Amino acid sequence: MRNFVAKRMSARARLAAGAGSAFGVALLVAACSTGSSGTAAAGSSSPAGASSSSAAAGGSGSTVITTVSSSAGTFLANSSGHAVYLWTKDSNGMSACSGACAGAWPPVTTTGTVTASGEAKSSDLSTITRSDGTKQVTYDGHPLYFFSGDSGPGMASGQGNDGFGAKWWLVSPSGSDVTSAVSAFTMSGSGTSPAPAATPTSSSAGGGWS
Known part of the structure; x- marks a missing residue:
């Protein structure tokens, strides 16, 4: 009788240990997954920042x-x-x-x-x-x-x-x-002739120049 009870308790202990291990593994996987997501998010912000800097440099107005x-x-x-x-x-x-x-x-x-x-x-x-x-x-x-x-x-x-x-x-x-x-x-060197200019004048009438 004592052997039977011991065997039953041993089986339960093994089951509990197995469940605990599985739970631990699940927690570990979740932690790794969360860590990977955080790394990816941080990494994805760098190119965006670089692009913004490049755009600013490109619009320098030379x-x-x-x-x-x-x-x-x-x-x-x-x-x-x-x-x-x-x-x-x-x-x-x-x-x-x-x-x-x-x-x-x-x-x-x-x-x-x-x-x-x-x-x-x-x-x-x-x-x-x-x-x-x-x-x-x-x-x-x-x-x-x-x-x-x-x-x-x-x-x-x-x-x-x-x-x-x-x-x-x-x-x-x-x-x-x-x-x-x-x-x-x-x-110079283009060979193309833009629109003729108006004759010189003392007027300062508005117009497009940019």
Whole structure:
């Protein structure tokens, strides 16, 4: 009788031990699974963060100053073919154009690097900080501007303008002002002719320039 009871108790003990082991294994598997999920989630956040950083870097706003050609010679423009100008009222490398002037003659600004293309010289490119904190591109010490009256690439309707009390001129690759009349121009070496420019005017009427 004692042997029978002992055998029954032994069987129950083994069953309980087996159940306990199975439960322990289940807990271990669950823990490992949870740990793996946490690792995967943490790992998946890294590429997203890297992508955000890359996107921010890609939107840095770099500016290219290149050259365009006309019957009057070669002068500066941005990479989209919009003419850029200097203002003879500026002095000591600083801009004297603000308020309404800057509305009619938007400064060429950048939030990234400034590079030269065509016959433009990298050594002549720099920036100054305007009163609003923006960086304005300069060339050979001249702050550069667009003209709001130029409605698209290939236009130089600001050439010879005397708005706001001084002349506005296109800029040659040497940094000097271009004073000849310009009716139309093309991107250097492109062989394509943008829309003809309007004749020089003292008006500062609005238009697209970016």
